[in-house]
Structures are given as C-alpha cells and as structure tokens.
Amino acid sequence: xxxxxxxxxxxxxxxxxxxxxxxxxxxxxxxxxxxxxxxxxxxxxxxxxxxxxxxxxxxxxxxxxxxxxxxxxxxxxxxxxxxxxxxxxxxxxxxxxxxxxxxxxxxxxxxxxxxxxxxxxxxxxxxxxxxxxxxxxxxxxxxxxxxxxxxxxxxxxxxxxxxxxxxxxxxxxxxxxxxxxxxxxxxxxxxxxxxxxxxxxxxxxxxxxxxxxxxxxxxxxxxxxxxxxxxxxxxxxxxxxxxxxxxxxxxxxxxxxxxxxxxxxxxxxxxxxxxxxxxxxxxxxxxxxxxxxxxxxxxxxxxxxxx
Numbered sequence: 001x002x003x004x005x006x007x008x009x010x011x012x013x014x015x016x017x018x019x020x021x022x023x024x025x026x027x028x029x030x031x032x033x034x035x036x037x038x039x040x041x042x043x044x045x046x047x048x049x050x051x052x053x054x055x056x057x058x059x060x061x062x063x064x065x066x067x068x069x070x071x072x073x074x075x076x077x078x079x080x081x082x083x084x085x086x087x088x089x090x091x092x093x094x095x096x097x098x099x100x101x102x103x104x105x106x107x108x109x110x111x112x113x114x115x116x117x118x119x120x121x122x123x124x125x126x127x128x129x130x131x132x133x134x135x136x137x138x139x140x141x142x143x144x145x146x147x148x149x150x151x152x153x154x155x156x157x158x159x160x161x162x163x164x165x166x167x168x169x170x171x172x173x174x175x176x177x178x179x180x181x182x183x184x185x186x187x188x189x190x191x192x193x194x195x196x197x198x199x200x201x202x203x204x205x206x207x208x209x210x211x212x213x214x215x216x217x218x219x220x221x222x223x224x225x226x227x228x229x230x231x232x233x234x235x236x237x238x239x240x241x242x243x244x245x246x247x248x249x250x251x252x253x254x255x256x257x258x259x260x261x262x263x264x265x266x267x268x269x270x271x272x273x274x275x276x277x278x279x280x281x282x283x284x285x286x287x288x289x290x291x292x293x294x295x296x297x298x299x300x301x302x303x304x305x306x307x
Contacts, residue, residue, distance in 0.1 A: 001051050001052065001053040001058060001061055002053065003052070003053060003054065003061070004052060004053070004054045004055075006050075006052075007052035010043070010044050010047065011025075013043035013044060014039055014040055014043045014044070016043070017040075017042050018031060018035070018039050061275060062274075063147065063150060063151070063274050064275065065154070067154040067155045067158035067160075072158060072160040072161065073160045073161050074160075074161045075161040075162045075164070075222070076155065076161065076163055076164070077163075077164045077165075077166065077219070078148050078165055078166075079148060079165055079166030079168060079186075079246075080140065080145050080168070081140075081168045081169075081181045081182060081183060081184070081186060082137070082140070082167060082168065082169045082180060082181040083133065083136035083137055083140055083179070083180040083182060084140040084143070084144040084145075084183040085135075085143070085183070086136040086178075086179045086180050086181075086182040086183070087183030087184065087185075089139065090132070090178060095135070095178075096132065096178065098131040098132045098135065099131060100119075100131060102131065103119060103131040103134060104116070107138060109139075110135075110138050110139050111142060111267075111270050114270070118138050121262070121266060122134045122138050125262065125263070132178070133180055136180060137263075138263075141260060141263040141264070141266075141267050142267050142273055143273045143274070144183075145260065145263070145264065146267040146268060146272070146273065147272055147273060147274045148165065149264055149268075150272055151163075152165045152239040152244075153239070153244075156238075156239045156240050157241070162226070162239075163238055163239045164222070164228050164247070165239045165245070165246040166246060166248075167246055167247070167248050167256075167259055168181055168185060168186040168189075168249045168250075169248055169249060170185065170186075170189075170211060170249060170250045170251065172200060172201055172202050173202040173203070174198075174200065174202050182200065184200060185200050185201060186249070188200065188201045189201065189208075189211055189212045189215040189216065190215055190219050192216035194208055194209060207251060211249075211250075211251060211253075214231070214233050214253070215249060217229075217230035217233075218230045218233060218236070233247075233253055234247070234253065234254055234255050237255060243257040243258065244257055244258040244259075244261075245257055246259050
C-alpha cells in the first residue's frame with residue numbers, strides 16, 4: 001500500500017507527463033490508453049499503482065504494527081509459494097548460469113549492504129541448492145514470506161477471526177523445473193483448473209489432480225464455514241505466537257511450526273519490505289530505500305521475545 005505522500009507523488013508525475021494540471025485530473029478520462037501507459041512508464045518506471053493508506057477505504061497501512069480493526073472478526077488464509085520471486089526473475093536465461101559472484105551482486109538488491117550476510121546464510125542453509133534457487137528463496141523470504149508472517153502475527157495477537165498460514169512448496173515441472181515453486185503456482189490448484197494452468201503448473205497428472213482436489217476443497221470449505229478442511233489433509237491449526245503453525249502444501253502435505261524460522265528472523269531484522277515500499281524513497285516513488293523502518297511493538301510477528 002502506498003502512503004498518501006507516495007500516492008500523490010506518483011499521480012503528480014503522471015499528470016505532469018501528460019501536461020494536465022492537478023485541478024484538471026478529470027481530463028485523464030479523455031486520454032487514450034496507450035498515451036497513459038507511455039506516460040506512466042516515464043513517470044514511475046517499474047513502480048506500481050497501489051491502494052493508498054490513510055483514505056476512507058483503507059484507513060491504515062496494514063504493516064504499521066497494528067492489525068486492522070475493520071477486519072478484526074474476519075477469518076483469513078494467507079500464505080506464499082516457496083520461490084515466489086522465480087516467477088519474476090526466472091524468465092531471464094542468465095539465471096541458469098548464475099555463479100557465486102553474480103549471486104552476491106543480485107543479493108545486494110534483496111537488501112542493500114547485506115549481500116555478504118545473505119550469501120553466507122543461504123549457502124549454509126541450502127548447500128545443495130544452485131545459485132538461482134538461492135536468489136529466488138532469499139528474494140521471496142525478504143518480501144512475500146516475511147510480510148505474510150508479519151500480517152499473520154499481527155492478527156494472531158489481536159484475536160478475533162482466526163488466521164491460517166500456508167506455504168505452497170509443490171515444484172512445477174515446467175521448463176525442467178527451473179522455476180521451482182513460483183508466484184501464483186497454487187492458483188490452478190485452488191480453483192481446480194489444472195487444464196487451464198499447464199503453463200504454470202505443468203501437465204495434468206493423477207498426482208497433480210489429487211493435490212488440486214485437496215487444495216480446492218480446503219479453500220471452498222474455508223469460504224463456506226471458516227474452517228479449511230479437506231479429506232487427506234492434516235488438521236490445519238490457526239496461527240499463534242507459540243508455534244507459528246503453517247500448512248506446507250506439497251505431495252505429502254503436513255503441518256510445520258515456524259518454517260524457515262532462521263530466514264524469517266533475519267529478514268525481520270531488516271523490517272517490512274511492504275511498508276518500506278509504500279513510503280516515498282529517494283528517486284522513484286514507492287521504491288524501498290533499504291532502510292529499516294518497521295516499528296516493533298509487542299506483536300507476535302514483531303517482538304524480539306517471539307524471535
């Protein structure tokens with residue numbers, strides 16, 4: 001989510017590119033889409049348009065250290081794929097020949113000034129993994145994974161609706177498995193639509209369909225009753241401070257307490273990437289400055305006691 005400052009800065013840059021005064025913003029409706037897209041590329045580059053925190057529909061930044069009161073009683077499911085970032089980085093053929101020096105340089109973009117620490121940590125934890133997989137894991141843990149655990153922790157501290165955390169670890173066979181478990185790979189399983197998702201999930205096999213039957217049942221039963229259950233799946237315990245129970249979804253799904261705990265603690269020491277992204281950083285609005293800006297009050301996902 002963008003801050004008000006960041007959202008306004010992006011809008012002003014776009015309007016300036018189109019020679020539209022802020023008071024005449026309604027003129028955007030008359031600008032051809034291709035012109036808006038071209039102006040956007042010049043104005044904010046690779047940054048995205050985000051909902052803006054501090055507005056009536058989104059009063060607070062979800063990562064500001066307090067669970068949103070507007071959804072206090074709503075049960076939620078939250079989770080990530082194991083290598084989310086491979087879906088974005090893996091399209092580059094250079095990833096297949098990434099070496100240690102190249103990995104160190106790319107880890108600098110995961111957390112500025114910490115590439116050496118990240119390199120040593122992930123090489124120790126995953127001695128059999130190649131450099132591309134390590135990059136995907138580190139980049140995922142820094143972003144999707146860390147912030148999912150922060151949100152789950154905030155909600156667990158607040159009580160109210162239960163929070164169910166999952167990790168999708170099933171590796172796709174697409175392109176020889178080079179993407180591992182990329183961004184959105186769970187979607188064809190969630191909607192039981194494997195035949196339409198072969199580009200990301202691979203061919204429809206009996207094993208894949210069996211997993212899709214289970215995963216889609218989990219989501220459907222959760223939507224209907226608030227309890228994610230499915231035949232053949234373990235009992236899914238809600239997230240809590242003591243164990244951080246998480247459903248690991250794979251061929252042979254199982255519950256695991258505080259998965260990737262060391263990585264989570266390391267990334268938490270750098271602060272929430274999502275909150276940093278929402279603030280106006282140097283240069284391009286919405287870009288993370290690499291600074292640690294997450295306040296750390298007494299929440300499950302944030303306290304030193306619960307590390």
